[in-house]
Amino acid sequence: MTEFTRYKLTIEYDGTGLVGWQRQENGLSVQQLLEEAAQKFCRTYDPEQNRFYAAGRTDAGVHALGMVAHVDLPRDDEPFKVMSGLNYHLHNGPVAVLKAERAAEDFHARFSALKRYYRYHIICRDAPLTLQKHKAWQVRDKLDTDAMREAAAHLIGKHDFTTFRSVQCQSESPVKTLDSLEVIEAGEHVYVDCSARSFLHHQVRSMVGCLYYVGKGKWTPDDMKAALEAADRTALGFNAPPDGLYFVKVDYPD
Amino acid sequence: MTEFTRYKLTIEYDGTGLVGWQRQENGLSVQQLLEEAAQKFCRTYDPEQNRFYAAGRTDAGVHALGMVAHVDLPRDDEPFKVMSGLNYHLHNGPVAVLKAERAAEDFHARFSALKRYYRYHIICRDAPLTLQKHKAWQVRDKLDTDAMREAAAHLIGKHDFTTFRSVQCQSESPVKTLDSLEVIEAGEHVYVDCSARSFLHHQVRSMVGCLYYVGKGKWTPDDMKAALEAADRTALGFNAPPDGLYFVKVDYPD
Known part of the structure; x- marks a missing residue:
């Protein structure tokens, strides 16, 4: 054997x-x-x-x-x-x-995971990307990161995230607990860092797409709250492109 | 007209x-x-x-x-x-x-420049690069950055940099003044930042190649001093590859 x-x-x-x-x-x-x-x-x-x-x-x-x-x-x-x-x-x-x-025989990369961390990288500038082409999302807007942080606060915690879920999502429930959602500004770079036990399909890109709407002033932070509470995919702003999204790390039990 | x-x-x-x-x-x-x-x-x-x-x-x-x-x-x-x-x-x-x-009629990108800044990016790890492929130099060694800093100190100032000059170099004189040469460690990343009014052809990559020899213990900081003083290209360690080298910025008169 x-x-x-x-x-x-x-x-x-x-x-x-x-x-x-x-x-x-x-x-x-x-x-x-x-x-x-x-x-x-x-x-x-x-x-x-x-x-x-x-x-x-x-x-x-x-x-x-x-x-x-x-x-x-x-x-x-x-x-x-x-x-x-x-x-x-x-x-x-x-x-x-x-x-x-x-690893132990019963270790499972997916089912043993306690927490997953993602980072989304936005670069705010007029020129197209060269060195970071396909590695970040370039937007021409100057983003209001204070407003983005205020909007992000509405998403933290346990919620029905149906608004931020793709039609292909195979999760049994749309209810997830978002542990953190931080907006970090460094020059022309804006990073959105988030963590949760698990995410719905497209959840991070959907949240970032809506945060971008808030950052450019198209949405208020209250619009984010309303979109979440609608629990309706048609209330979604849009999905940010995959280019800026990084799966960062996973926590497992010791 | x-x-x-x-x-x-x-x-x-x-x-x-x-x-x-x-x-x-x-x-x-x-x-x-x-x-x-x-x-x-x-x-x-x-x-x-x-x-x-x-x-x-x-x-x-x-x-x-x-x-x-x-x-x-x-x-x-x-x-x-x-x-x-x-x-x-x-x-x-x-x-x-x-x-x-x-720009003014007499502005010249090359001849008006007061100072040029380069950065060299080394990543010390066993795995090949993926996201930073061709954007950094991957080495498998753990580098002793204290020794690299000690070696770098010998190069700062006005010297005959013949050792660090390529055969194709068209500069009139091998004597240059190196204003700064810093070694910065951040996790598995090592950055070598330098600035000077002007550099010889291959000078930065040659200096980084020798600093790498010092970092991995193949050379002592004194070997760097001896290589400089030899003013002889055959005393060169080797040229670091182009992948990790970035032209960062230029200073001009106000």
């Missing part, structure tokens, strides 16, 4: 040009790149039998600084060797393994 | 895949992209007659956060229109104009 070792992997990726975390027919995914690298690293590994599972299934164009995934490999190697071996077969592409660790 | 207006332009570019600032037969340059955009923006502009001049002629793969250039255009437009028009014709490519200003 084959012995498997469960590995917890911390993964960075540039989501530009990828279809997102999950395998799809229409393009390259993070999951497919990792599973193909694992097959080359470990010839008896079968992705049909042992998938890579991630803490969050990011969309096309969304990036990760510290996504966490787990996989069962049919061998017991030093974690450093697993990291190096996977990176070797990832060929300096859009995905890299930052860290590998042996 | 055609009236010309001289514009001072602040320019950002992603040098990945470009042959550098200056026009060359073997690939696309920043200068060529700007001159072609200016021809589309202004049909009577002739690049053969009025070149774009830059404060620094960066090499292939080197980036700029705030390169300054000047050009004489055969029309007098509002600076904002010049910026927007050039950016429109730069098509969201690797070069963008951050700012345009009307």
Whole structure:
């Protein structure tokens, strides 16, 4: 009988040009790149039998600084060797393994997660982006971050986030608890940092899209409150593009 | 007689895949992209007659956060229109104009410059880069930044920098005054910031290559002193790659 070792992997990726975390027919995914690298690293590994599972299934164009995934490999190697071996077969592409660790048999990257952190990066300037092309969202407006903070305060806590949910969302309930939603200004850069146990599909990009409306003065902070309370997708401002969104990290029990 | 207006332009570019600032037969340059955009923006502009001049002629793969250039255009437009028009014709490519200003007739981006600032970005980690691929130099070593600072101190001031000069360097003298050379550590990131009135060809990348030798313990800070005093190119450690180098900004007289 084959012995498997469960590995917890911390993964960075540039989501530009990828279809997102999950395998799809229409393009390259993070999951497919990792599973193909694992097959080359470990010839008896079968992705049909042992998938890579991630803490969050990011969309096309969304990036990760510290996504966490787990996989069962049919061998017991030093974690450093697993990291190096996977990176070797990832060929300096859009995905890299930052860290590998042996994990308990019952560790699950998705179901064991206690808290997820996202960052959204907006750059306010007239010129198009060059060095940060596809890595941030460029807007021509000067944003009022005080108003954005006032609007953000309405979203923190336990709410029905139906307004900020995509039609494809598979979550059982639209009720989620948003632990933090911070707006940080640094020169022409505006960062929106948020954390929660879990998020609805498109929730972060929807919240950022509405915060942008508030920042440019199209909405008041009270409009954000009204949009939330409407619990109605048609009350949504719009989704910010994927380019500026980063999956930052995950908390697990010690 | 055609009236010309001289514009001072602040320019950002992603040098990945470009042959550098200056026009060359073997690939696309920043200068060529700007001159072609200016021809589309202004049909009577002739690049053969009025070149774009830059404060620094960066090499292939080197980036700029705030390169300054000047050009004489055969029309007098509002600076904002010049910026927007050039950016429109730069098509969201690797070069963008951050700012345009009307400049005095005797302003020269290269010859009026009082001080130039460069930054070199090193990332110390085992995993290959994804989001910052071609935007930093990844090294697997943990660098001793205290030793790097001690070595850097030997280079500050007026010296014969022959050791750190490329064979292609066209500067009349190898004697330059290095005003500052700082080593900044932030987690896995190491930044080397420097400024001087002017630099020799490859000087920054050569200094960073030697600082890297000191950081990894291959050289002592005294070896840096000896390399400088040798005033001999064969005493050079090596040139750091262009990926991590950024032309940051230029000072001009008020």
